[in-house]
Amino acid sequence: xxxxxxxxxxxxxxxxxxxxxxxxxxxxxxxxxxxxxxxxxxxxxxxxxxxxxxxxxxxxxxxxxxxxxxxxxxxxxxxxxxxxxxxxxxxxxxxxxxxxxxxxxxxxxxxxxxxxxxxxxxxxxxxxxxxxxxxxxxxxxxxxxxxxxxxxxxxxxxxxxxxxxxxxxxxxxxxxxxxxxxxxxxxxxxxxxxxxxxxxxxxxxxxxxxxxxxxxxxxxxxxxxxxxxxxxxxxxxxxxxxxxxxxxxxxxxxxxxxxxxxxxxxxx
Amino acid sequence: xxxxxxxxxxxxxxxxxxxxxxxxxxxxxxxxxxxxxxxxxxxxxxxxxxxxxxxxxxxxxxxxxxxxxxxxxxxxxxxxxxxxxxxxxxxxxxxxxxxxxxxxxxxxxxxxxxxxxxxxxxxxxxxxxxxxxxxxxxxxxxxxxxxxxxxxxxxxxxxxxxxxxxxxxxxxxxxxxxxxxxxxxxxxxxxxxxxxxxxxxxxxxxxxxxxxxxxxxxxxxxxxxxxxxxxxxxxxxxxxxxxxxxxxxxxxxxxxxxxxxxxxxxxx
Numbered sequence: 001x002x003x004x005x006x007x008x009x010x011x012x013x014x015x016x017x018x019x020x021x022x023x024x025x026x027x028x029x030x031x032x033x034x035x036x037x038x039x040x041x042x043x044x045x046x047x048x049x050x051x052x053x054x055x056x057x058x059x060x061x062x063x064x065x066x067x068x069x070x071x072x073x074x075x076x077x078x079x080x081x082x083x084x085x086x087x088x089x090x091x092x093x094x095x096x097x098x099x100x101x102x103x104x105x106x107x108x109x110x111x112x113x114x115x116x117x118x119x120x121x122x123x124x125x126x127x128x129x130x131x132x133x134x135x136x137x138x139x140x141x142x143x144x145x146x147x148x149x150x151x152x153x154x155x156x157x158x159x160x161x162x163x164x165x166x167x168x169x170x171x172x173x174x175x176x177x178x179x180x181x182x183x184x185x186x187x188x189x190x191x192x193x194x195x196x197x198x199x200x201x202x203x204x205x206x207x208x209x210x211x212x213x214x215x216x217x218x219x220x221x222x223x224x225x226x227x228x229x230x231x232x233x234x235x236x237x238x239x240x241x242x243x244x245x246x247x248x249x250x251x252x253x254x255x256x257x258x259x260x261x262x263x264x265x266x267x268x
Numbered sequence: 269x270x271x272x273x274x275x276x277x278x279x280x281x282x283x284x285x286x287x288x289x290x291x292x293x294x295x296x297x298x299x300x301x302x303x304x305x306x307x308x309x310x311x312x313x314x315x316x317x318x319x320x321x322x323x324x325x326x327x328x329x330x331x332x333x334x335x336x337x338x339x340x341x342x343x344x345x346x347x348x349x350x351x352x353x354x355x356x357x358x359x360x361x362x363x364x365x366x367x368x369x370x371x372x373x374x375x376x377x378x379x380x381x382x383x384x385x386x387x388x389x390x391x392x393x394x395x396x397x398x399x400x401x402x403x404x405x406x407x408x409x410x411x412x413x414x415x416x417x418x419x420x421x422x423x424x425x426x427x428x429x430x431x432x433x434x435x436x437x438x439x440x441x442x443x444x445x446x447x448x449x450x451x452x453x454x455x456x457x458x459x460x461x462x463x464x465x466x467x468x469x470x471x472x473x474x475x476x477x478x479x480x481x482x483x484x485x486x487x488x489x490x491x492x493x494x495x496x497x498x499x500x501x502x503x504x505x506x507x508x509x510x511x512x513x514x515x516x517x518x519x520x521x522x523x524x525x526x527x528x529x530x531x532x533x534x535x536x
Contacts (some may be wrong), residue, residue: 003423009275092367093385093419098360117361118420125393126421151361152386153394155271 002128010037014129019043020060020174021069024164028133029073040127041070042079049115060177094118097148103238105140117148124154132156137163137171139259140238171258178254186251189222194260201262208232226250270396278305282397287311288328288442289337292432296401297341308395309338310347317383328445362386365416371506373408385416392422400424405431405439407527408506439526446522454492454519461486462528465513469530476500494518
């Protein structure tokens with residue numbers, strides 16, 4: 001289908017998702033529809049980017065609701081392969097991006113980014129998009145995908161869209177569905193910490209150690225939050241120093257991530 | 269350029285080479301010209317598929333002769349990137365194919381097939397061919413490239429062309445240029461062993477151990493030959509059992525490979 005569109009001179013936008021669509025995904029879809037003649041949304045809960053003991057099995061799935069939302073948004077095609085179609089018996093190829101995959105999420109989730117890089121490359125070759133859309137919420141994933149696309153010469157423009165937040169600042173995430181009422185309140189500590197640090201940065205504070213302390217203190221003030229990391233890194237390499245504040249926090253059994261470039265005003 | 273051709277509905281054939289073109293390459297080019305509207309030949313001595321101590325530095329290079337041969341063959345474009353363009357500072361992505369890369373060449377040349385898979389994928393994304401042409405001479409490379417292309421959903425048909433041989437049976441190879449007169453004579457032991465084993469197979473012999481002995485005995489009769497491996501494997505998985513006889517032999521400082529499916533008559 002993509003090749004026919006391309007032959008007709010139509011541009012193609014791809015929005016890769018794992019389904020369980022929320023306002024964050026829909027903002028990517030909306031932008032893709034503005035910038036391309038045709039838009040494909042992929043829905044695939046990618047087993048190889050989940051580690052043992054992670055939430056692959058219980059990851060939220062709702063094919064009918066997703067399809068209805070995408071129809072309403074005006075997308076041209078949904079690409080929803082099965083696991084057996086994506087990884088048939090005998091398949092054995094993996095894409096590994098070094099360096100940027102190693103700290104933070106890479107440390108916490110070994111093999112995760114190989115799974116991401118591999119599935120995104122497969123989507124790029126299958127759909128051959130002109131542009132692909134990713135959310136800033138998964139900042140390290142964005143850096144990995146950009147690196148992979150550049151290194152493998154994919155002729156695709158990687159577009160990064162701002163994190164969509166709830167009124168209380170919580171970043172939209174399919175995993176928010178795991179949170180009970182108390183945990184959902186506690187989840188606000190992530191965006192609250194980022195807002196606080198961005199305010200301090202705006203006030204002139206540049207000392208990374210001090211800014212990290214502000215993040216940690218705010219997170220640790222929340223009894224339900226278990227901080228996995230709270231760091232300031234460069235948004236391309238994900239190593240210190242840098243102005244991108246990145247957080248991974250467990251709230252009960254649920255692992256949440258969020259980030260914000262402290263050099264920019266925190267929204268809302 | 270490829271994208272314009274594709275928009276115009278033209279089919280594209282790619283012949284990946286490391287230059288130092290010989291009749292083997294030209295047979296691939298000829299077939300590509302027959303089967304496609306446009307033909308691109310890439311010339312790139314790919315550093316990441318050479319191990320330490322291998323012949324990357326001394327690998328034969330002759331850009332002008334290659335260009336003249338390709339012009340005469342009627343190709344539409346030569347793609348000759350620099351090493352810095354293919355692997356700019358900061359690039360860090362590698363493609364790893366498991367299983368089929370592990371025995372034989374994979375064992376002898378650690379990392380070789382990661383380098384091959386990575387560069388071929390880059391050529392596929394850069395050129396976006398409909399068909400790509402490889403020589404049967406590098407049989408395990410063919411299996412790796414097929415596996416990689418299938419696993420990463422490349423919309424490219426992998427075409428495999430028969431090994432082109434000298435009158436005495438020696439497989440055409442850029443590395444034959446390393447051989448002195450005595451070594452060149454000794455190099456005929458590879459094809460001679462394959463011919464002998466194919467004849468024995470045609471006579472009804474099916475016992476793998478016996479066929480391997482025939483290969484080894486013929487090779488070991490050549491004083492200048494140092495056998496690295498001589499095995500019978502499956503042409504897709506490169507594990508025993510199978511009817512594909514694969515050889516790697518050192519003649520002096522030069523490492524030569526050759527192969528033949530014993531179920532088929534040996535040519536010439």
